[in-house]
Every structure is written in structure tokens, then in C-alpha cells.
Amino acid sequence: MKVVGKPLPRRDAWDKVTGRTRFIADIPRPGAWFGGAVRSPVARGRLRGLVRDGGFDWSQVVVITAGDLSGPNTVAMIREDLPLLPVDEVAFVGQAVALVAAPDPATLAGALAALRPDIEELPAVLSIEHALRGDRVIWGEDNLIADYTIAPDDMDAFTAAMARGRIIEGVYHTGYQEHIYLEPQGVTATPRPDGGVEILGSLQCPFYVLNALTRALGLERDRLVVRQAPTGGAFGGKEDYPSVIALQAAVLAMASGREVAMIYGRHEDIIASTKRHPSRTIQRTAVAPGGRLLAADIDVVLDAGAFTTLSPVVLSRAILHAAGSYDIPLVRIRGRAVATNTPPNGAFRGFGVPQSIFAAERHMDRIARELGEDPLALRRRSILKPGDALPHGQVLPEGGTAASLVLERAIELSGYENRREEIAAANASATGPERRGIGVSLVHHGAGFTGDGEDKIDAVVHVRGEADGTATVLCSCVEMGQGAETVLPAIAAEALGLPLEAVHYHQPDTGAVPDSGPTVASRTTMVVGKVLVQACGDLAEQALTHGTDAHGTDARAAWSARAAAGEPLVGEGRYEPDSSIRWDQQHHHGDAYQGYAWMATVVETAVDTDTWEIRPERVTVVAEIGKAINPVLCVGQIEGGMLQSLAWAYLEEVRLDGGRYLNDRLATYIIPTCLDAPAYTVKLAEEPSPRGAYGSKGLGELPMNGGAPALAAAVEHALGTAPDFIPMTPDRLLAHLQELQP
Amino acid sequence: MTIVFTLNDREVTWEIEPTETLLQALRRNGLVGAKEGCDTASCGVCTVLLDNKPVPSCAVPAARVDGHTVTTVEGVQDQARRIGEAMAAEGADQCGYCTPGLVMSLVAMEKELDQPDDEQIRSYLAGNMCRCSGYTSQMRAVRKYLGGGR
Numbered sequence: 001m002k003v004v005g006k007p008l009p010r011r012d013a014w015d016k017v018t019g020r021t022r023f024i025a026d027i028p029r030p031g032a033w034f035g036g037a038v039r040s041p042v043a044r045g046r047l048r049g050l051v052r053d054g055g056f057d058w059s060q061v062v063v064i065t066a067g068d069l070s071g072p073n074t075v076a077m078i079r080e081d082l083p084l085l086p087v088d089e090v091a092f093v094g095q096a097v098a099l100v101a102a103p104d105p106a107t108l109a110g111a112l113a114a115l116r117p118d119i120e121e122l123p124a125v126l127s128i129e130h131a132l133r134g135d136r137v138i139w140g141e142d143n144l145i146a147d148y149t150i151a152p153d154d155m156d157a158f159t160a161a162m163a164r165g166r167i168i169e170g171v172y173h174t175g176y177q178e179h180i181y182l183e184p185q186g187v188t189a190t191p192r193p194d195g196g197v198e199i200l201g202s203l204q205c206p207f208y209v210l211n212a213l214t215r216a217l218g219l220e221r222d223r224l225v226v227r228q229a230p231t232g233g234a235f236g237g238k239e240d241y242p243s244v245i246a247l248q249a250a251v252l253a254m255a256s257g258r259e260v261a262m263i264y265g266r267h268e269d270i271i272a273s274t275k276r277h278p279s280r281t282i283q284r285t286a287v288a289p290g291g292r293l294l295a296a297d298i299d300v301v302l303d304a305g306a307f308t309t310l311s312p313v314v315l316s317r318a319i320l321h322a323a324g325s326y327d328i329p330l331v332r333i334r335g336r337a338v339a340t341n342t343p344p345n346g347a348f349r350g351f352g353v354p355q356s357i358f359a360a361e362r363h364m365d366r367i368a369r370e371l372g373e374d375p376l377a378l379r380r381r382s383i384l385k386p387g388d389a390l391p392h393g394q395v396l397p398e399g400g401t402a403a404s405l406v407l408e409r410a411i412e413l414s415g416y417e418n419r420r421e422e423i424a425a426a427n428a429s430a431t432g433p434e435r436r437g438i439g440v441s442l443v444h445h446g447a448g449f450t451g452d453g454e455d456k457i458d459a460v461v462h463v464r465g466e467a468d469g470t471a472t473v474l475c476s477c478v479e480m481g482q483g484a485e486t487v488l489p490a491i492a493a494e495a496l497g498l499p500l501e502a503v504h505y506h507q508p509d510t511g512a513v514p515d516s517g518p519t520v521a522s523r524t525t526m527v528v529g530k531v532l533v534q535a536c537g538d539l540a541e542q543a544l545t546h547g548t549d550a551h552g553t554d555a556r557a558a559w560s561a562r563a564a565a566g567e568p569l570v571g572e573g574r575y576e577p578d579s580s581i582r583w584d585q586q587h588h589h590g591d592a593y594q595g596y597a598w599m600a601t602v603v604e605t606a607v608d609t610d611t612w613e614i615r616p617e618r619v620t621v622v623a624e625i626g627k628a629i630n631p632v633l634c635v636g637q638i639e640g641g642m643l644q645s646l647a648w649a650y651l652e653e654v655r656l657d658g659g660r661y662l663n664d665r666l667a668t669y670i671i672p673t674c675l676d677a678p679a680y681t682v683k684l685a686e687e688p689s690p691r692g693a694y695g696s697k698g699l700g701e702l703p704m705n706g707g708a709p710a711l712a713a714a715v716e717h718a719l720g721t722a723p724d725f726i727p728m729t730p731d732r733l734l735a736h737l738q739e740l741q742p
Numbered sequence: 743m744t745i746v747f748t749l750n751d752r753e754v755t756w757e758i759e760p761t762e763t764l765l766q767a768l769r770r771n772g773l774v775g776a777k778e779g780c781d782t783a784s785c786g787v788c789t790v791l792l793d794n795k796p797v798p799s800c801a802v803p804a805a806r807v808d809g810h811t812v813t814t815v816e817g818v819q820d821q822a823r824r825i826g827e828a829m830a831a832e833g834a835d836q837c838g839y840c841t842p843g844l845v846m847s848l849v850a851m852e853k854e855l856d857q858p859d860d861e862q863i864r865s866y867l868a869g870n871m872c873r874c875s876g877y878t879s880q881m882r883a884v885r886k887y888l889g890g891g892r
């Protein structure tokens with residue numbers, strides 16, 4: 001192959017590094033107004049009204065409350081329970097209760113200060129445990145936003161195995177995580193002469209925003225346009241939340257008749273936008289006398305926050321990965337997403353899997369400890385093999401040896417076995433405060449939407465032949481740092497036999513590109529890339545059959561001629577469902593994902609036993625990703641995702657009090673700097689997938705799954721114990737150790 | 743109020759608000775290479791050079807640069823391109839929001855430190871956060887830029 005597999009530099013690098021890229025806040029917008037929100041100061045309460053300070057000149061601004069909305073008062077996502085503005089009850093701190101647009105930031109600030117929501121505070125539900133108790137119902141009939149079970153085919157055998165085996169039980173908690181994409185959320189909304197509105201924004205899913213606008217504004221799609229601005233990072237954080245601010249800005253734009261910008265500073269971004277779901281997972285495993293894993297009963301609970309947003313699908317993905325990468329014959333998994341009076345949680349790289357797989361991996365370490373066995377030995381003898389079935393009934397294809405392959409290669413590359421002994425010996429004779437540890441994790445990640453989700457998305461991609469012989473990729477998958485603007489054209493260049501420079505990428509725009517689905521779920525390269533290959537085939541075929549006679553054998557010349565004549569050829573690809581895939585959504589049973597990528601991670605860490613600071617120092621990663629379309633970008637995804645995963649485990653902590661985020665600035669929510677980055681060794685392995693473009697599998701989220709459990713295992717190796725929760729901040733680690741004291 | 747200062751090798755006279763930050767004044771005047779990322783001088787995406795030293799322009803009152811020299815990414819385009827080559831080759835540039843700030847710190851580091859080792863480089867760049875890359879590729883790129891893959 002000429003383009004695919006080559007470490008070509010990303011195409012947007014020059015403009016970005018020289019500061020020429022115009023992010024949403026950088027685009028001049030003369031005359032535009034500024035939008036803002038009055039937010040609830042309480043976690044739950046009855047909204048009695050909005051008090052306006054009589055001393056403020058209200059004629060200079062636009063104020064919108066629920067009563068002013070003409071369309072359905074909802075931000076449409078999976079459900080429609082999240083109102084654009086609350087009517088009579090607020091459900092979380094920071095919930096927008098009124099919207100304001102003003103001609104300049106100072107007037108906006110004045111208006112926001114002169115508005116006070118009149119709220120009678122009500123008792124709130126603020127934890128998973130409280131939500132599950134059910135003594136105070138804040139959502140539906142039982143606080144359960146979603147409740148799914150994956151059941152073994154033979155329940156009697158499961159029950160018998162759980163009764164027969166020795167039960168090893170662990171309870172694992174993971175905390176919030178804030179995305180800290182370095183560019184905060186931002187959109188502008190511009191009224192159109194036809195009564196519609198145009199959105200420009202920092203987004204992952206232009207068509208999600210379009211759907212939310214269509215529903216709430218009651219307008220036809222032809223009067224709504226959503227355009228992509230260059231996007232400064234997202235990590236899932238710009239999947240669902242942009243629908244909220246785009247709708248807020250649209251309502252203000254339509255009411256004021258002005259372009260309205262809602263571009264957050266960091267403080268407002270942290271207060272208002274979604275976070276990773278906190279979780280509690282109970283793992284109960286039945287083990288035979290010889291140590292064989294007989295059965296597992298797993299209970300995953302996610303804290304959804306006050307409204308549904310994407311929690312049901314986050315939960316699906318969490319439970320579908322909850323048994324880890326091991327062959328356990330009988331597994332039951334229950335998952336619940338519970339409502340609390342906290343800001344809604346949403347998509348974040350990994351989408352529930354980092355939480356459930358942290359529990360699965362740490363539980364393997366616990367089983368090893370209880371059995372007096374080495375954690376690596378337990379993993380080796382329990383690892384999934386070709387032909388084994390996952391708990392949801394999906395059988396790993398013959399030849400799918402990737403789990404073993406990545407584990408063994410990472411062990412070898414890191415020198416894990418030797419290092420484990422050397423470190424243990426060094427710790428035993430250490431005189432200073434520093435201890436060291438080394439740990440391993442084995443994780444997987446299913447790419448693309450769960451089950452028949454890709455069938456429902458029905459992705460379409462276009463490729464247009466241009467007059468100069470180049471081609472343009474038209475799709476709705478956005479560039480947000482992951483490299484879509486480089487990788488999709490590389491796939492098209494390969495398919496069309498062109499050099500990379502001869503393929504352009506059209507910035508997503510719902511008025512100009514087809515709906516290829518959202519830029520999420522590690523699906524862009526694998527799934528959309530495959531549809532793109534089809535579109536390229538269609539373009540070439542059309543060019544040869546409908547081109548001019550003079551160029552009958554040269555597709556490129558033929559599409560050039562057509563484009564020059566003003567009738568460009570557009571190749572179309574449409575997602576082709578695989579009829580061999582079986583999926584039962586109700587029971588979460590069948591072929592949940594079209595391809596799993598695999599990754600083994602070895603982390604070596606230092607722990608200071610005076611300050612209880614953890615410092616990951618060396619990380620070895622081997623990832624099997626089908627086919628690396630661009631190896632440099634693949635390694636970049638792994639290194640960056642891995643640091644997010646490690647930091648989630650020891651550094652990043654969202655603290656709340658009464659449902660309010662306490663550390664809601666970047667000065668107090670700590671993310672890693674370059675001083676915190678460990679040394680990496682990253683190797684890619686390739687077992688091509690028939691379902692992905694040129695054999696590729698989804699990669700973007702995989703690294704987020706592996707760092708946290710490997711680091712916790714390394715801490716356990718260093719200290720002889722590790723908490724069953726993350727983040728392992730110094731104070732929490734110390735508290736854990738103090739609890740162990742007699 | 744009026745300030746007179748050297749901006750990217752050219753003397754300029756600007757009318758500014760007394761309460762304005764340097765970042766706000768720069769961006770209001772169309773120099774948007776310096777970004778806003780946090781407002782608490784934590785992230786470094788607003789880094790510019792003040793008298794050749796890197797500073798977070800969100801934490802510098804615009805009034806303070808009166809009589810001083812300010813360099814922004816718009817003023818170091820050739821160097822930025824060369825840094826960009828190394829960054830692109832190493833995959834260090836992802837979303838791009840932090841890179842203009844990183845470029846400014848690198849430009850300053852090159853002037854200030856002679857053949858810095860990894861430790862010095864990390865200390866120098868610790869104020870420039872990146873959420874995408876995990877920093878390792880940045881370090882590779884910096885070494886490549888400074889001296890051909892040391």
C-alpha cells in the first residue's frame with residue numbers, strides 16, 4: 001500500500017503550530033451578542049420564579065425563561081427528560097434556569113448579576129448509595145435511569161457454580177474525571193433570513209446538534225445548519241454537551257435577532273459541562289478448589305447525574321466489557337445507571353469501559369492475592385482464546401489470538417518478570433521513603449456502536465471528484481485532534497490510487513456533507529473509513545461509466561472533465577450491515593462489537609511513603625489495533641490516552657460538596673504536566689479486521705482502559721496493598737493505609 | 743489609556759482598558775495566536791514573550807507592557823514552522839490548541855538555555871499543558887528540533 005500504513009505528518013499541523021488555525025473564539029464576529037446563563041445554586045429545589053433587579057435597564061438585553069420557549073422544552077438525546085430550561089424544579093447545581101443575551105460582556109455580566117432565581121430548596125440525592133436506597137425518588141419511579149442484565153444461557157448452572165465455588169468478592173469505586181480539552185466549549189448561533197438558525201461550534205457530532213435543534217425549535221432541517229469549527233480537543237466532552245449550548249445560543253439568537261456567541265471560560269466549562277461517570281462495581285467470582293474461575297456475578301452502577309443524557313449507552317458498553325479479557329464460563333452482569341442531583345455525566349473516552357474494566361482487572365489481582373498466585377500467572381491461564389465466548393455470547397473468531405499476543409509481548413518488552421523480583425528485593429532492603437512497584441493490565445475495547453447501533457446510524461459518506469483531478473471527502477466525522485482530517489483522506493487516497501495531497505477533507509457542515517454518524521466510539525477510522533472506501537469505489541466506477549468517451553479508461557480524468565463541466569461526480573458509500581451479526585438489544589446478547597482491539601500495559605511506579613505521592617515512571621504498551629493507518633498518529637493516541645488513564649487513577653479528583661463542584665478551575669483541578677509524564681515504550685501489533693477500513697480497528701478509547709488498573713497493581717506491588725478505589729491521591733491513599741492499621 | 747510598546751519588532755501605540763489583560767488586548771487587536779484556556783495562569787496556551795521571557799498573557803495587565811517588548815506567535819512564524827516540522831514528524835501536534843503557546847516557550851528556551859538536557863527542557867515546558875499528546879512525543883519533537891534527534 002502506498003499511503004495507508006505510512007507515518008505521514010498530519011495535514012492541519014502547520015496552521016495549528018503557527019497559530020493560524022481559527023478556533024471558534026478566534027473568529028471575528030462583529031456585532032455579535034454574548035450569551036450566558038443564570039444557574040441554579042442548589043442541587044434540588046422548586047423553582048418559583050426569576051427575580052429581576054429593578055435597578056437594571058432590562059431593555060438592553062434579552063432574557064429567556066422556560067415560559068418564553070415556543071417549541072418543545074427539551075434537549076433531545078436518548079430521552080427527552082433534560083429540559084432546555086426547567087419549568088418548576090431544578091435538579092442540579094449549575095443547571096441553567098434562564099438565558100441572557102447582551103451586546104457586550106460587561107452588560108451580560110451586569111444582567112446575570114441582576115437576576116436571581118427564586119428557589120425553595122428540597123432535599124437532594126447526592127450519591128450512588130443514596131440513589132439505590134430509593135427512599136427519595138428524584139427520577140422515574142426508582143431513580144434507575146437504566147437497568148440492564150447480561151444473563152448466562154444456563155441460569156441453573158450459574159447458580160450451582162456460584163454455590164459450589166469459593167466466592168472471592170471485591171467492591172471497586174472510580175471517581176469523576178473532567179475532560180479538560182484545552183479549548184473550552186463554544187458555539188455561535190446566527191439567525192437566518194428564512195427564520196432558521198446556523199450554528200458554528202466546537203463539536204464532535206454536528207448531526208446530534210442538528211437533531212436537538214430540529215426537535216426543540218420545531219423547524220424543518222432545511223432552515224437549520226450546523227457547521228464545524230476547528231476543535232481544540234474533545235475526548236467525548238463535545239459529544240453531548242454541545243447540543244445544550246447550541247440550543248441555548250439558538251434560542252437567544254432567534255429572540256434577539258442577533259448572532260449570539262456562547263464561548264465558555266474554563267470556570268463555566270467545568271461547572272456546566274459533563275464529566276466521566278463515577279462508578280461502583282461489585283465483583284463476586286466463584287473459584288474451584290484448583291483455582292479455576294467457574295462463574296462471576298458482577299454488579300456495575302454508574303452515577304448518571306440528574307438526567308439521562310447518554311448514560312444508558314455508557315452503561316451498555318460498561319457491562320459488555322465488565323468481565324475483562326478472561327474466559328469465565330458462567331457470568332451474570334447487572335448494570336444500573338442511577339439518578340443523583342448532580343450535573344449530568346456524559347461521554348468520556350472509554351465510555352464506561354474504563355470504570356468496569358478497572359474493577360475487572362483489580363479483581364483479577366485480588367483473586368491472585370487470595371489464591372496466593374502471581375497475577376500474571378492467573379491472567380495467563382485465564383486469558384480468552386480463539387473460540388471462547390464473551391459473557392454476552394459473542395464468540396471470538398478463530399485466529400483471534402491478540403489477547404495473548406499483546407500480553408506476552410508487553411511482558412517481554414518491559415522485562416516484567418525480572419523487574420518484579422528485582423523491585424521486590426530492592427523494596428525489602430530499602431531504607432529511604434521510596435518504594436517501587438510494577439503492575440500489568442490486559443484490556444480490550446469494542447469499536448463502533450454497540451450491537452445493531454451502526455445499522456441504525458446508517459452512515460453515508462461522499463467523495464466528490466474535483467475539476468483539478470483531486471477528490472474531496474465529505475463526511476460528518478470531525479477533526480478534534482485525533483487525526484480524522486489526515487486519516488480519512490489517507491484511506492481515500494489509497495482507495496483512489498492518489499497521493500495524499502490530492503485528497504481534500506471537507507469541514508463537516510450539515511448543509512454540505514451526508515450524515516456519517518457522530519465522531520465517537522472509536523468508529524471513525526474503522527467503520528466510517530470502510531464506508532469511505534466504498535464511496536471511492538463508487539466514484540471510480542461512475543467516472544468510468546459516466547465519464548466522457550475521451551477519458552473512458554482514466555477515472556481521474558473523467559471526473560475532472562465532469563467537474564469542469566459543472567456536473568461533478570459524487571461517489572457514495574453507505575454502511576452495509578453484516579447479516580451474520582446477531583444482536584438482541586433487550587438481553588444484551590450476541591455480537592456486541594464488530595471488532596475488539598487489545599492492549600497490555602505494564603506500569604512501573606514509585607511511591608513516596610512519606611508523602612504518599614505516586615509517580616508513574618515507565619510504561620510499556622502493546623496494542624493490537626488491526627491495521628495502523630498512520631502509525632505516528634496511532635502512537636500519539638496511545639501516549640495521550642494512557643496519560644489520561646494514569647492521571648484518572650492517581651492525580652485527577654473532582655470534589656463535590658452538596659452537589660457543587662469544589663475544584664472548578666484549572667488551578668484546583670489538577671491534570672498532568674510534562675513533569676508527570678512517564679517514559680513510554682509503545683508497540684503496535686496488527687491482526688487485520690475484516691470489518692474495518694484496510695483491516696483497521698478502533699483505537700481512540702483503548703488506551704484509556706489500561707493505565708489505571710496497571711498503575712493500581714503497581715502500587716499494590718510497591719506497598720503490599722492498594723485501595724479498591726481511584727483516584728489514589730496522597731490523602732486517600734494514606735486514609736486507606738490507616739484503615740488497615742489494627 | 744494609551745500604551746506604547748514593541749510588538750513583534752514593531753513599535754505600536756494601543757488604546758487599552760486599564761483592567762484589561764495582555765491576552766485580552768492582543769486578541770481584541772486581532773492577534774489570536776495566543777489562546778484562552780483557563781484564566782488562572784495554569785495552562786500556558788496564552789504564552790507570549792515579555793522582554794524575551796515566556797509569560798502567561800492572561801495574568802499580565804496590558805498596562806504593564808507599556809515601554810516593553812512583546813513577542814507573539816505571529817512574530818516568530820519561521821521558527822514556528824521549523825518547530826512544526828519536528829512536531830508533525832513525531833505526532834506531537836494533535837488538537838493544536840496548546841501548540842502556539844508551546845512554540846513561544848520553546849523560542850524563549852532556545853534563547854535562554856544552551857544545550858538543555860531533558861530535565862531542563864521538562865522544567866522549562868512544565869507550564870505548557872497538553873491534554874492530547876501525553877507529552878512524550880513533544881519531548882521527542884523538542885529534541886529533534888534542537889539538535890537532530892539527540
